[in-house]
Amino acid sequence: xxxPLQIRPYEPADWPAVWALLEPVFxxxxxxxxxxxxxxxxxxxxxxxxxxxxxxxxxxxxxVVGTYYLKPNSLALGAHxxxxxxxxxxxxxxxxxxxxxxxxxxxxxxxxxFRAMQFNxxxxxxxxxxxxWQRNGFxxxxxxxxxxxxxxxxxxxxxxxxxxxxxxxPTP
Numbered sequence: 001x002x003x004p005l006q007i008r009p010y011e012p013a014d015w016p017a018v019w020a021l022l023e024p025v026f027x028x029x030x031x032x033x034x035x036x037x038x039x040x041x042x043x044x045x046x047x048x049x050x051x052x053x054x055x056x057x058x059x060x061x062x063x064v065v066g067t068y069y070l071k072p073n074s075l076a077l078g079a080h081x082x083x084x085x086x087x088x089x090x091x092x093x094x095x096x097x098x099x100x101x102x103x104x105x106x107x108x109x110x111x112x113x114f115r116a117m118q119f120n121x122x123x124x125x126x127x128x129x130x131x132x133w134q135r136n137g138f139x140x141x142x143x144x145x146x147x148x149x150x151x152x153x154x155x156x157x158x159x160x161x162x163x164x165x166x167x168x169x170p171t172p
């Protein structure tokens with residue numbers, strides 16, 4: 001991306017702009033497992049309130065062009081593994097914003113003490129996302145046959161992707 005991108009913590013006033021990013025992605029039913037009929041309130045609970053950290057990416061004009069959440073991947077004894085989700089404005093895709101969000105989330109996860117990051121349900125048709133995560137150090141560690149009910153294609157495979165975050169920590 002030619003111009004600077006600022007990634008900062010989410011603030012409640014950002015919600016309308018974040019919802020404007022999330023709504024078309026959730027409605028499409030192609031990359032996130034959320035119900036395509038999700039309400040704005042349900043989306044806010046899922047994206048913001050159930051996360052440990054939420055960030056927004058701002059373009060030089062102050063517009064929100066991306067967001068991510070970061071949270072424990074599991075409960076208690078699995079809470080040392082992070083999970084994250086990312087959305088970039090459709091008009092801003094293929095500019096490296098997703099990669100910047102991924103790199104930022106990995107640094108944030110390390111600061112928060114997570115030992116690894118795992119993506120549980122990477123839709124196999126999300127080739128741009130898969131390539132981005134691989135370029136940022138993630139490896140595919142498993143395939144879940146028919147695990148995602150794609151809105152257009154029906155039941156398709158999903159991938160589990162993983163990256164260790166600490167020296168001597170878990171590796172695939």
